[in-house]
Amino acid sequence: MRSGSHFAQTASSNPLVNSPCEKCNVAGMSLCHALSCDDLKKLSSISTAVEVGKGVTIINEMDPADFLFNVTGGSIKLYKLLPDGRRQMTGFLFPGDFLGIAMNDCYAYSAEALEDCKLCRFPRAKLEALLKEIPDLENRLLNMLSNELVLAQDQMLLLGRKTAIEKVSSFLLALSKRTKSKTGTGDVISLPMGRSDIGDYLGLTTETVSRTLTNLKKKGIISIPTNGQLEINDMEELTDLAEGMD
Amino acid sequence: MRSGSHFAQTASSNPLVNSPCEKCNVAGMSLCHALSCDDLKKLSSISTAVEVGKGVTIINEMDPADFLFNVTGGSIKLYKLLPDGRRQMTGFLFPGDFLGIAMNDCYAYSAEALEDCKLCRFPRAKLEALLKEIPDLENRLLNMLSNELVLAQDQMLLLGRKTAIEKVSSFLLALSKRTKSKTGTGDVISLPMGRSDIGDYLGLTTETVSRTLTNLKKKGIISIPTNGQLEINDMEELTDLAEGMD
DNA sequence: CGGGCTTTTGATCGTGTTCAACGTCGGTGG
DNA sequence: CCACCGACGTTGAACACGATCAAAAGCCCG
Numbered sequence: 001m002r003s004g005s006h007f008a009q010t011a012s013s014n015p016l017v018n019s020p021c022e023k024c025n026v027a028g029m030s031l032c033h034a035l036s037c038d039d040l041k042k043l044s045s046i047s048t049a050v051e052v053g054k055g056v057t058i059i060n061e062m063d064p065a066d067f068l069f070n071v072t073g074g075s076i077k078l079y080k081l082l083p084d085g086r087r088q089m090t091g092f093l094f095p096g097d098f099l100g101i102a103m104n105d106c107y108a109y110s111a112e113a114l115e116d117c118k119l120c121r122f123p124r125a126k127l128e129a130l131l132k133e134i135p136d137l138e139n140r141l142l143n144m145l146s147n148e149l150v151l152a153q154d155q156m157l158l159l160g161r162k163t164a165i166e167k168v169s170s171f172l173l174a175l176s177k178r179t180k181s182k183t184g185t186g187d188v189i190s191l192p193m194g195r196s197d198i199g200d201y202l203g204l205t206t207e208t209v210s211r212t213l214t215n216l217k218k219k220g221i222i223s224i225p226t227n228g229q230l231e232i233n234d235m236e237e238l239t240d241l242a243e244g245m246d
Numbered sequence: 247m248r249s250g251s252h253f254a255q256t257a258s259s260n261p262l263v264n265s266p267c268e269k270c271n272v273a274g275m276s277l278c279h280a281l282s283c284d285d286l287k288k289l290s291s292i293s294t295a296v297e298v299g300k301g302v303t304i305i306n307e308m309d310p311a312d313f314l315f316n317v318t319g320g321s322i323k324l325y326k327l328l329p330d331g332r333r334q335m336t337g338f339l340f341p342g343d344f345l346g347i348a349m350n351d352c353y354a355y356s357a358e359a360l361e362d363c364k365l366c367r368f369p370r371a372k373l374e375a376l377l378k379e380i381p382d383l384e385n386r387l388l389n390m391l392s393n394e395l396v397l398a399q400d401q402m403l404l405l406g407r408k409t410a411i412e413k414v415s416s417f418l419l420a421l422s423k424r425t426k427s428k429t430g431t432g433d434v435i436s437l438p439m440g441r442s443d444i445g446d447y448l449g450l451t452t453e454t455v456s457r458t459l460t461n462l463k464k465k466g467i468i469s470i471p472t473n474g475q476l477e478i479n480d481m482e483e484l485t486d487l488a489e490g491m492d
Numbered sequence: 493c494g495g496g497c498t499t500t501t502g503a504t505c506g507t508g509t510t511c512a513a514c515g516t517c518g519g520t521g522g
Numbered sequence: 523c524c525a526c527c528g529a530c531g532t533t534g535a536a537c538a539c540g541a542t543c544a545a546a547a548g549c550c551c552g
Contacts, residue, residue, distance in 0.1 A: 080403045083489050088403040103396040131385070138384050139377070145391040150349040152398035157326045157334040159405035160449030164540065195499065203406030208540055210500055227499080227549080244330050410508065441531065454508055456532055473517080473531075 021047070024120075026072050029096040029182075031140060039134045046126040050119050058111040058119070059100070065107045067121050068100035074117030075192045078109045079200065089201035091151075092193060094178065098144055100124070114192045159203045162244070167202040168212040169242035172222065176232055188231050267293070270366075272318050275342040275428075277386060285380045292372040296365050304357040304365070305346070311353045313367050314346035320363030321438045324355045325446065335447035337397075338439060340424065344390055346370070360438045405449045408490070413448040414458040415488035418468065422478055434477045 021032060021044040032040055049072075052058055058069070061080060076093040090109050093099055099119075101108055131138040158170055172189065180186030191198075196206040204212075216222045221238055223231045232238055240246055267278060267290040278286055295318075298304055304315070307326060322339040336355050339345055345365075347354055377384045404416055418435070426432030437444075442452040450458075462468045467484055469477045478484055486492055 080399060082403070082407060083491055086407045086490070088406045090399045090402055101392055101395055103393060108396040108399055131388075132381060135378060135381055135384065138381065138388060142377075142384060142388055142391065145388065145395060146347055147349060149347055149391060149395050149398060150354040152395060152402065153326060153336045153354055155402055156336055156398065156405060157328070159402060160334045160446075161328060161332045200406075205541060206499075207501085207542085211540095214500075244328055244332070440529095451509060452531075453510085453533085457508090460532075 021120075024072060026070070026096040030072075031070050031098055031137070031144070033140055035134070035136060035140075039136060042130060042134065043122075043137065046122055046130060048121045050121050052113045052117045052119065054113055054115050056113045056117075058113060058117075059107045059109075061108065061110045062106050065100060065102035065105055066124055068098070068124055068127055069122070070120040071095050071097045071099060072118045072120050075114040076111050076117060077114055077193060077197055078111050080109050087200045088203070089197060092201070098141075101145075101148075114197075164202075164204055164208050164212050165215065165241055166244050167204060168198075168209060168216070169238050171198065171202055172230065172232065173238055173242050176235075186232070187235075188229065191228055191230055270318060272316070272342040276318075277316050277344055277383070277390070279386055281380070281382060281386075285382060288376060288380065289368075289383065292368055292376060294367045296367050298359045298363045298365065300359055300361050302359045304359060304363075305353045305355075307354065307356045308352050311346060311348035311351055312370055314344070314370055314373055315368070316366035317341050317343045317345060318364045318366050321360040322357050322363060323360055323439060323443055324357050326355050333446045334449070335443060338447070344387075347391075347394075360443075410448075410450055410454050410458050411461065411487055412490050413450060414444075414455060414462070415484050417444065417448055418476065418478065419484055419488050422481070432478070433481075434475065437474055437476055 021040050024030075024032070026032075032043060035043065047070075052074075058076065059065075059067075071093050072095055074095075076097075076099065077089055078091045078093065078099075079087050079089045081087050092114070093111075099111060102124075131141065158167055162170065175189045175191075176186035178186075179189050193201075194206075195209045198204075199206045199209045202209070213222070213224065216238075217224060219237075221232070221234045221241075223233060225231065267286050270276075270278070272278075278289060281289065293316075298320075304322065305311075305313075317339050319341055322343075322345065323335055324337045324339065324345075325333050325335045327333050338360070339357075345357060348370075377387065404413055408416065421435045421437075422432035424432075425435050439447075440452075441455045444450075445452045445455045448455070459468070459470065462484075463470060465483075467478070467480045467487075469479060471477065
């Protein structure tokens with residue numbers, strides 16, 4: 001099955017209609033950040049808006065990397081698998097994030113929608129051609145990749161050297177920081193992913209994630225009003241825990 | 247102490263003499279890959295050849311990222327630290343590799359020479375200016391970063407989900423693959439780093455690395471003629487072990 | 493309500509860590 | 523030259539953290 005068949009296109013085949021970059025909610029925080037009006041039109045002309053439902057697999061590890069994506073709505077999980085089924089999440093994506101890193105023209109990981117998602121899709125070949133045409137775009141991509149690489153290195157430190165409570169605390173803090181940078185406050189964060197997704201992101205089991213969250217609740221550092229939402233009551237303490245300062 | 251003071255410059259202040267890109271041993275496998283003669287000269291004009299002795303700290307996590315480097319000789323370890331001293335290696339660099347990824351203008355990790363090293367140093371500001379001037383260079387950097395990111399994700403899978411023997415096997419295989427791509431054969435690999443460096447790369451202790459290597463020796467899969475050198479006798483078996491196919 | 497899923501909690505187990513001692517190698521100075 | 527020393531590597535025994543196995547509780551959606 002071609003990966004394209006997963007997608008429901010949201011508009012006609014007129015790409016300008018399909019890609020209303022002008023009223024895009026993530027413009028300025030994403031790939032299109034700081035592009036001139038003219039360049040934006042070019043980018044717009046090769047993009048297609050697509051929507052995917054919760055649980056849909058957007059890309060598959062090892063499939064040919066024909067498309068790249070910009071997340072404009074919803075959230076996505078990225079993961080890699082071992083032959084026996086063990087899974088490692090490599091990241092969670094939210095609006096503004098970029099999707100589709102490849103090696104040898106094949107995707108390096110699989111991606112699945114955690115909620116109903118909106119995406120901006122670019123054919124790989126066309127985007128690469130555009131990169132050569134618009135240096136600002138290439139520069140923007142370079143910066144995004146640098147940042148991702150730095151985050152990946154932080155994650156290595158977490159996976160290789162942190163304890164369960166440090167891992168969970170770091171994870172919550174990272175989500176909080178992210179939320180804060182968008183909404184202004186990071187005290188209440190949304191957890192669209194399940195415990196087992198979190199476990200696979202942190203190199204833990206669901207049980208350990210659950211126990212650790214319960215532990216943090218008992219200490220009064222966090223509250224969990226509903227699954228899917230979490231409140232941080234003591235940011236200082238959580239920060240200390242995340243770095244092992246205890 | 248400024249990080250620059252660690253370096254011994256190898257030639258006069260004439261940058262063209264300092265940067266003999268023409269006879270560079272890593273040309274074509276590095277940043278300068280596939281640059282036109284003209285562009286190479288521009289790159290050359292902003293670079294300085296430096297040498298560092300074994301054990302010297304080349305860059306420090308959180309220091310301002312004033313320079314970027316290209317490794318032209320020797321090997322380097324990259325690492326991040328937690329406040330209490332726990333350490334995570336984020337990578338080992340060999341000739342042809344690029345060094346100096348930053349976030350917020352500060353280095354994201356520290357780097358230390360495993361052996362006497364030769365480096366090609368670029369002032370950050372000048373290299374960034376050159377990137378805008380030479381799209382091919384920016385494109386090249388983009389590709390290198392993509393590859394690094396894919397490798398970082400492989401490492402996350404390793405750190406989060408693999409067992410000790412799978413980690414060590416994967417590590418040896420990666421070194422072997424790398425050696426093979428340069429020298430043609432990957433059966434004998436050099437291990438310029440110590441056991442504790444390997445442990446910190448794989449999220450293990452020195453003891454566990456040592457025990458696991460002994461284990462592989464007893465099974466006849468590897469031999470260790472001298473520390474610093476390792477021979478792979480059964481590549482198939484090692485490959486299976488690396489992915490948990492046993 | 494009822495059914496199936498996710499989450500939580502409990503008890504036991506095992507891999508890798510920790511702590512400790514010993515072995516090995518290489519360099520230095522007597 | 524080799525005896526000494528310190529760093530690194532190996533091996534052993536006990537421990538601990540998180541995994542695994544199992545079951546109960548909660549939640550969402552029909």
